[in-house]
Structure formats: C-alpha cells, structure tokens
Amino acid sequence: MMEDRRWQKDLDLIRDAARQAGEVALGFFGQSPEVWWKNEGQSPVSAADFAANDRLLSVLRAARPDYGWLSEENDDDHARLSADTVFVVDPIDGTRGFIQGATNWCVSVAVVHKGAPVAGVLFAPALGEEFYAAIDGPALKNGKTISVAEHRPDDVLNIAASAEMVNKFEPEYRKLLSRVKHVPSLAYRLAMVADGRIDGTLVARNSHDWDLAAADLILFRAGGSLVETDGSRLVYNRETVKHATLFAGGESVIKSLLRQAHSG
Structure with a gap:
C-alpha cells in the first residue's frame, strides 16, 4: 500500500x-x-x-x-x-x-x-x-x-503501420487490414490504441525508452500491451535504450499480429 x-x-x-x-x-x-x-x-x-x-x-x-x-x-x-x-x-x-x-x-x-x-x-x-x-x-x-477496442477475428483491423512492415504479412491477412494516416508521435499513436480509436500499431526498430515508457503503462492499464516479437513486455532503463520491432494492441490483436510476424 x-x-x-x-x-x-x-x-x-x-x-x-x-x-x-x-x-x-x-x-x-x-x-x-x-x-x-x-x-x-x-x-x-x-x-x-x-x-x-x-x-x-x-x-x-x-x-x-x-x-x-x-x-x-x-x-x-x-x-x-x-x-x-x-x-x-x-x-x-x-x-x-x-x-x-x-x-x-x-x-x-x-x-x-x-x-x-x-x-x-x-x-x-x-x-x-x-x-x-x-x-x-x-x-x-x-x-x-479508457480501454482498448474489442476486436473480433472477422473485423477489419485498423492499424498504424508503415507499408513496408505491412507488406511482410500474408496477402490474405493484408486484406483484413486498414492502415490509418501516419501519426508522427509514437507515444500519441500508442495512446490512440489505449483509447480504442485504432486497434493496434507496429513499431519499427530503434524506438527509444522515452518514446515508449509512459504510453506503455497507459496502454497496459487500458487493457492492452506493448510487446516484443516473442510476446514479452519491455524492460526500461537498461544500458541500451533502443528497442527492436514492437507490437501494440489488445490481447486478440497482439496474438493476430504476432502470428503474422512469425509466419513471415
């Protein structure tokens, strides 16, 4: 307490x-x-x-x-x-x-x-x-x-991600994706996932602790998560403050994105 x-x-x-x-x-x-x-x-x-x-x-x-x-x-x-x-x-x-x-x-x-x-x-x-x-x-x-959006398997997935990242997914899966307009602030993009405006986002390599830490917690307490390719949550304040490719969303969205990442 x-x-x-x-x-x-x-x-x-x-x-x-x-x-x-x-x-x-x-x-x-x-x-x-x-x-x-x-x-x-x-x-x-x-x-x-x-x-x-x-x-x-x-x-x-x-x-x-x-x-x-x-x-x-x-x-x-x-x-x-x-x-x-x-x-x-x-x-x-x-x-x-x-x-x-x-x-x-x-x-x-x-x-x-x-x-x-x-x-x-x-x-x-x-x-x-x-x-x-x-x-x-x-x-x-x-x-x-606020809370993350509920998402069913057949729903169109509204995500923030670069074309380069999305193009690595299977063609059939890409038909279920709708890319949102680019959001310059990564932290704000994660906040949009937290309040349910978008379903998820993919984060390219080399984001930093300062881009992520506050938004990570807000997303987590909203029922979502920000994870690495192996599904683990991030650790902050390490000697290196850069991160690998990351995935953010509610539980079902994370599972869906990770399956695609591992199938590529």
Whole structure:
C-alpha cells in the first residue's frame, strides 16, 4: 500500500510537470522555432524541445533528487543505471509534426521503477488531451477511464503501420487490414490504441525508452500491451535504450499480429 501511494504521488507530480512543459512548448507552436538536426540529419530538435525539457528537469529533479534521469534532449548519464527509480521523458514526442504544424504531439513523462513504468502521463496541449495512469489504477483520458477496442477475428483491423512492415504479412491477412494516416508521435499513436480509436500499431526498430515508457503503462492499464516479437513486455532503463520491432494492441490483436510476424 505504501508503494501504491508513492506512485500516485509521483503521478500527481509528473502530471503537473508535463502540463507546465506543455504550456512552454505551446508558446513556440506555430511560431517557427529554431530547429537543429541530430543523428546525422535524421532527427529534428527545436528550441521548444529544449525549453520544455528545461522545465521538466527543473521541476522533477528538484522534487525527486534521488531519481535517475533519462531524456531525449540530455546526454545520457549512466548514473541512472544504479538508480532503482528513474524519470524517463520526451519533452516533445512528435517534434517533426510539431514543426510542421500538426497538433498530435505530446509531452511524455514516466516514472520507471526497477525496469518497469509505474506512473506515466502524455499531455497533448494543442489538442487539450491528457492521458495518464499509475501502475495500480485505471488509464484515464481527461479524467475518464479508457480501454482498448474489442476486436473480433472477422473485423477489419485498423492499424498504424508503415507499408513496408505491412507488406511482410500474408496477402490474405493484408486484406483484413486498414492502415490509418501516419501519426508522427509514437507515444500519441500508442495512446490512440489505449483509447480504442485504432486497434493496434507496429513499431519499427530503434524506438527509444522515452518514446515508449509512459504510453506503455497507459496502454497496459487500458487493457492492452506493448510487446516484443516473442510476446514479452519491455524492460526500461537498461544500458541500451533502443528497442527492436514492437507490437501494440489488445490481447486478440497482439496474438493476430504476432502470428503474422512469425509466419513471415
């Protein structure tokens, strides 16, 4: 019970921090913020990312100085590996969309304890949406409980996935799939699975802890899961923060997608 209260207090803390960071980022939205390119020009980062990250860092580290820290916008401090509990943050998940004026970007903040997320929030200020959960409670969107969509075998499967990934599936199975429009923010895409707007998503190799941790917990508490090809759930705060190909959805959707992945 003590642990339960602890994670609820952490959830309250990260919700407040995410709202503050979201308001900071919103001040840059649509204002053509300065942009730099990292990862050999493959990934943009804007002045808004840095400003939102600074707010998260100042609020969260002041409140929990003993927690480790992992953020997309800070150099990796491997001291986090010796910490039982770590903040895992992405100040703007979906920066490319943010720069282009898309509204479905979000601030992603998770508390990870011994490799598993125990509190998570996704705040999408341009949409007025907040998704959040603690390990012992329901997944909520703007205060209302959410759950993954129910899916029957003969239903069309609405998924977010690249054509390249879908084309690896059997032709007959592909006829049952309907691909949704690309969602630049991976975290927001997982939130769409959690609240039942889409049935599932495939995640290409090399996503990172900060893209996933908060959304993973929200999806789990909504009755779904995010798994590796062998069906196992993810472990966070390892030395490497990158992940292999992943699958997300409700139980029946996961089983269906994994069968196809293994048949290829």
